[in-house]
Amino acid sequence: MxxxxxxxxxxxxxxxxxxxxxxxxxxxxxxxxxxxxxxxxxxxxxxxxxxxxxxxxxxxxxxxxxxxxxxxxxxxxxxxxxxxxxxxxxxxxxxxxxxxxxxxxxxxxxxxxxxxxxxxxxxxxxxxxxxxxxxxxxxxxxxxxxxxxxxxxxxxxxxxxxxxxxxxxxxxxxxxxxxxxxxxxxxxxxxxxxxxxxxxxxASLDTYIIKIKGKGGHSSIPQCCIDPLMIANQVYQAVNLLVGRETNPAAMVALTCGVMRGGSAVNIIPDQAELHIGVRTLDMGAAEHLARRIPELTEHYVRAWRGDVRITEFHTPxxxxxxxxxxxxxxxxxxxxxxxxxxxxxxxxxxxxxxxxxxxxxxxxxxxxxxxxxxxxxxxxxxxxxxxxxxxxxxxxxxxxxxxxxxxxxxxxxxxx
Structure with missing residues (x-):
């Protein structure tokens, strides 16, 4: 035997x-x-x-x-x-x-x-x-x-x-x-x-928990506020554009925003907003590139609108x-x-x-x-x-x-x- x-x-x-x-x-x-x-x-x-x-x-x-x-x-x-x-x-x-x-x-x-x-x-x-x-x-x-x-x-x-x-x-x-x-x-x-x-x-999985700090206030005076929801929306669009413009179309890249939250009422600009973004790919080069660019792009967009941001990252190869x-x-x-x-x-x-x-x-x-x-x-x-x-x-x-x-x-x- x-x-x-x-x-x-x-x-x-x-x-x-x-x-x-x-x-x-x-x-x-x-x-x-x-x-x-x-x-x-x-x-x-x-x-x-x-x-x-x-x-x-x-x-x-x-x-x-x-x-x-x-x-x-x-x-x-x-x-x-x-x-x-x-x-x-x-x-x-x-x-x-x-x-x-x-x-x-x-x-x-x-x-x-x-x-x-x-x-x-x-x-x-x-x-x-x-x-x-x-x-x-x-x-x-x-x-x-x-x-x-x-x-x-x-x-x-x-x-x-x-x-x-x-x-x-x-x-x-x-x-x-x-x-x-x-x-x-x-x-x-x-x-x-x-x-x-x-x-x-x-696939690799790179996760970004993005917490944006703005300045809340009444929706009738937006000039006195820093709107974190507007910033979050722009961040989400920007990082999605990265996939189509900075990764090889032959690479499998799936970017998902599974969490986007903030605010409590229609007439209040909140202080904070939060996004949870996950990126999966089978291309190790694409993963490395996006792991550099997503935090970089996020920080630039948030600063451009006078907000503050804290990014928590998790990376699984x-x-x-x-x-x-x-x-x-x-x-x-x-x-x-x-x-x-x-x-x-x-x-x-x-x-x-x-x-x-x-x-x-x-x-x-x-x-x-x-x-x-x-x-x-x-x-x-x-x-x-x-x-x-x-x-x-x-x-x-x-x-x-x-x-x-x-x-x-x-x-x-x-x-x-």
Whole structure:
């Protein structure tokens, strides 16, 4: 029996445990960077497997806490993820699972649905449970691993910066990570199918919370006021023109103003106005250009009309899957799902903060079908996953790592490129 067959069979045996882990996590959804109940459960499970773990994270800077609260997140004073090691020595491959939920109330008939007003409607509970299953498989094969598998249970993916916090806190060091792999469930795809992109895999997302300070007063004397709503309107038009006049028409750029607010009555010019602008693109050059120009243009327009402005920025880069690593890992992944159930697809226009990791080390990101076409999508309050894929996900994680390490041993390679 091949290594892949052994891993697949063991994952199927562990399926009831993986389901149990997933359902427990599903009932305790937490959002943001600080997930105490989720982390406590994962630490307990790793202890039961005899896998050493460490907390990865620490206090958040007060300004970052304030910025995220301004963006609508609850108060987050710290970020906490978990890293765990299986095996020893170089090389080292990282397996990442995100574990945060969404501020969405779940609406379905599941007996284990969440009751606290939040919901795992992006499937991160299943990612964490599948990685626990892979951990069990790899721990049982630890004496046959020619190197190290590092597990990363990551918070704050939905903030767009959880992976950045983990990188900043040393998740890719001690031991040094040489390659990284992550997967994501997709309820719109037939269960068991695997999809991935090579090169740019997901869009970047740059968010600007623009707070304009004017000078309020009676609408009958506008000459005595500074109208922040008028300024906001001009800013919105100006930044939209940037897309059509300063980015390559071949680049996919989507700019959206999701929030524009200010004022309380028709006969009052308010003191303040606020815009929340998001820019998604698959073109890294366009992202860099707009990240310079949007703040610059905003400040000039606001100053031209004698206002003041404060801009809070959040930046999540494109996830980039290195082609050589994808081709290598695709063979190992195909041994689990069957090569006929795999396909290369165009990059997604959504955003995934695994990009912070693929900026530092070679990485691969893929989607595991966990539903069927026409099913409620990710981020829907009605989203439901086919739990039969949980053993597949565990086997994909485990075989990707074991096969990558085995190839390094056989070829003498030390890099993941």
């Amino acid at each position: 091949s290594m892949a067959e052994e891993i697949r069979r063991r994952a199927e045996e562990l399926w009831p445990t993986i389901v149990q882990d997933r359902r427990y996590l599903h009932q305790i959804p937490e959002i943001g960077m600080d997930l105490p109940q989720t982390c406590a459960y994962l630490k307990k499970r790793l202890d039961e497997m005899g896998i050493p773990w460490q907390v990865c994270g620490g206090p958040l800077p007060p300004q970052m806490t304030a910025d995220y609260m301004a963006a609508g997140f609850p108060e987050m004073k710290r970020a906490e993820g978990i890293t765990a090691l299986i095996g020893s020595g170089a090389p080292c491959i990282l397996l990442r699972a995100d574990m945060d939920a969404l501020p969405i109330r779940e609406e379905n008939d599941l007996l284990f649905r969440a009751q606290n007003g939040y919901g795992h409607m992006c499937g991160h509970d299943s990612h964490a449970a599948m990685l626990l299953g892979a951990a069990q498989i790899l721990k049982e094969r630890e004496d046959r691993l020619p190197g190290t598998v590092k597990l990363l249970f990551q918070p704050g993916e939905e903030t767009g910066a959880g992976a950045r916090m983990m990188v900043d806190c040393g998740a890719l060091e001690n031991p040094k990570v040489d390659a990284a792999f992550a997967l994501h469930v997709q309820p719109l795809e037939e269960a068991g199918r695997l999809r991935y992109s090579m090169g740019v895999t997901s 494109c996830t980039y899957s290195r082609e050589p690593l994808c081709r290598e890992l695709a063979e190992a992944l195909g041994q689990i799902v069957g090569p006929e159930r795999m396909a290369v697809i165009p990059p997604m226009t959504g955003t995934e903060d695994f990009g912070y990791i693929t900026r530092e080390v070679p990485g691969m990101f893929c989607f595991l079908g966990a539903g069927a076409p026409g099913s409620p999508p990710l981020h829907s309050p009605n989203m439901v996953l086919d739990e039969r894929v949980l053993s597949l996900g565990a086997a994909l994680y485990a075989n990707a790592a074991a096969a990558w390490l085995a190839r390094r041993q056989n070829s003498g390679e030390e890099e993941g490129t």
